Amino acid sequence: MNILVVDDSAAMRMIVKKNLKALGVDNSEIKEAADGALAYEMIEKSVPDLVVSDWNMPNMTGLQLLEKLNQEEIKVKLGFVTTEASTEMREKATDAGARFMITKPFTEDSFKNGIGKYLN
């Protein structure tokens, strides 16, 4: 499966990739984007099976990315890995159709519990 990891932190993209690989995802199946706008461009060209996105990013936030995908009727499974854990944010994410919300910092188990069912 093809997965797009979106985060403005290179370190966090590396951590997310490491955890995806620990769950059996091959490195070649994982692409990266450093913000929501770049992620949108990449998704327009080739829709991945899953998008794992940070929330707070420059240019386009994770929520703005999801809302734009909805608006353009680009169907893709998207979930968040974020420090934003407030009830308000979770509700916004759920209302927009986010599949999961994993809170940073996460453990291997909490990451697996959040995302496992969306991996082949």
Next chain:
Amino acid sequence: MATYVVPSDTDVKNALAMFFGEDTVIGEGENIALDSKEAFQAADFISPEGETVAAFVCDLPLTAYAGAALTMIPAAGAEDAVKTGDVSKLMLDNTYEVVNIISQFLMNNHTPHLKLSKMYSAKEAPDALKEMVGKTAEQISFKVDIPNYGSGNISIMIT
């Protein structure tokens, strides 16, 4: 009484284990005053209204070791940085990520929101951070021992 939660060493361990692994050791650290020679980097945390409500101060070893370990810059690079005081932009960016993650434990469902605004060289800290000294309700410091790298101190001041 502090507006925010005072993080425990377990909180800090849980935060940093994501980056550095379960062998990361957290213990009681030395308080670092913002204007001390030990202060190297200072992180400014602001409320939704833009007011400084918390500050983290890191010493040079923490900045170098955490900054290197996060993206697996060789330990020798971190040692050089500790010796020379010359820390790369990547190490500084990585330290930003480290303090950002720890800051999540200052909040719960009952506290106001805060977010990391910017990190500064301690010598160039703006007045808002210097004023934290007078507004600090709680200060707690941790010694962070990063496996295969080294240890350093981080002081957390909250209003």
